[in-house]
Amino acid sequence: MNEDRGNWFLLTGIIIGLAFGLLYSLWLNPVTYVDAAPGSLSPANQDHYRLMAALAYRANGDLGRAQARLQIFDDDNPAYTLGAQAQRMLAEGGDPDMARALAQLAADYNNPLPEVVLPPTPTLEATPTPPEVAMLEETATPEVTPTPVMTFTPRATLRSLPTLAAPFDLRQREIVCDPAITESLLQIEAVDGDGAPLAGVQVQITWSDGEDLFYTGLYPRVSPGYADFKMEPAIVYSLRVGEAGETVTGLYASPCEDGEGSSYWGGWLLRFGQQ
Amino acid sequence: MVAEAYAGEGNVANAAERLHFLGNEQVNVYVRQAILYAGQHNYSQVDIETMNALSMALGNWIPQPDEGAK
Numbered sequence: 295m296n297e298d299r300g301n302w303f304l305l306t307g308i309i310i311g312l313a314f315g316l317l318y319s320l321w322l323n324p325v326t327y328v329d330a331a332p333g334s335l336s337p338a339n340q341d342h343y344r345l346m347a348a349l350a351y352r353a354n355g356d357l358g359r360a361q362a363r364l365q366i367f368d369d370d371n372p373a374y375t376l377g378a379q380a381q382r383m384l385a386e387g388g389d390p391d392m393a394r395a396l397a398q399l400a401a402d403y404n405n406p407l408p409e410v411v412l413p414p415t416p417t418l419e420a421t422p423t424p425p426e427v428a429m430l431e432e433t434a435t436p437e438v439t440p441t442p443v444m445t446f447t448p449r450a451t452l453r454s455l456p457t458l459a460a461p462f463d464l465r466q467r468e469i470v471c472d473p474a475i476t477e478s479l480l481q482i483e484a485v486d487g488d489g490a491p492l493a494g495v496q497v498q499i500t501w502s503d504g505e506d507l508f509y510t511g512l513y514p515r516v517s518p519g520y521a522d523f524k525m526e527p528a529i530v531y532s533l534r535v536g537e538a539g540e541t542v543t544g545l546y547a548s549p550c551e552d553g554e555g556s557s558y559w560g561g562w563l564l565r566f567g568q569q
Numbered sequence: 570m571v572a573e574a575y576a577g578e579g580n581v582a583n584a585a586e587r588l589h590f591l592g593n594e595q596v597n598v599y600v601r602q603a604i605l606y607a608g609q610h611n612y613s614q615v616d617i618e619t620m621n622a623l624s625m626a627l628g629n630w631i632p633q634p635d636e637g638a639k
Contacts, residue, residue, distance in 0.1 A: 339590075342587075342590055346570035346571060346574065346587060347570055349570065349571075349573075349574035349577075349578075349587075350570040350571075350573035350574050352574070352577060353573050353574045353575075353576055353577025353578065354573050354576070354577065363570070
């Protein structure tokens with residue numbers, strides 16, 4: 295008997311083999327990752343790792359350790375990634391306190407405060423004694439014993455807090471009419487006392503029936519201290535930069551006109567400087 | 570990192586929630602594993618003590634019904 299079954303039995307074997315392989319690898323003996331490098335984690339787990347690094351940094355103020363933890367990801371711009379994660383967290387209704395920790399680390403990542411340099415401890419200098427006095431005092435010269443000088447032991451401090459806690463002043467406020475910008479934007483730039491852009495600065499915007507909270511640093515290609523907000527026409531906004539800064543009121547989408555007489559909504563550019 | 574954050578915050582429920590992200594084991598298992606690993610790899614005494622403090626806090630912690638961590 296010679297049945298001509300063709301080659302279909304090969305295909306059947308492949309299908310059965312695949313099915314068994316899937317069954318084994320997914321249910322019977324699934325892969326378990328042990329000691330996986332943070333860089334190989336899923337994006338959600340990487341976010342969690344960064345958040346833990348930010349929370350640990352907030353607790354211990356050890357920027358070097360936080361930087362080492364984030365460098366594991368081989369990220370070209372960790373500060374940007376942290377800032378973007380903070381923004382995402384706020385946009386998704388996450389905990390503002392957690393977003394704040396991320397933004398704090400984003401702000402400090404590239405702007406470490408200078409190390410505290412302690413003044414040298416004064417030393418006791420021997421004063422030459424005139425010979426005659428030395429002779430007079432030969433029998434009963436009280437020995438000069440150096441008095442212990444109190445020294446200061448530098449302690450680890452939450453070095454980042456003073457940077458962002460100082461209030462911000464409005465330095466520049468101007469209407470922006472630029473047809474190339476298709477949305478009516480509130481553009482904010484925050485700089486420190488030396489004029490350097492400052493990421494991770496909290497920006498709070500309020501209007502008649504709402505408010506929004508975000509941080510500078512989401513667009514580091516524009517500037518690390520830049521943030522913007524899309525305004526709706528006919529709504530008046532108030533804005534405050536930092537936690538104790540000046541509140542700027544009367545911000546609204548401004549009517550502008552292009553070269554051909556067509557009108558469009560313009561925005562505002564606000565520059566804030568730290569005191 | 571979780572232990573360091575706990576040292577600053579003192580909130581054991583938050584620490585448990587963060588550790589729960591690691592898997593379905595009892596959260597203190599992860600801390601004990603980390604302490605063991607740290608001891609084997611010459612971590613600083615301060616780090617080990619920080620983790621130990623968290624482990625002890627978790628051992629004494631009784632989760633409330635509204636605290637989701639296991």
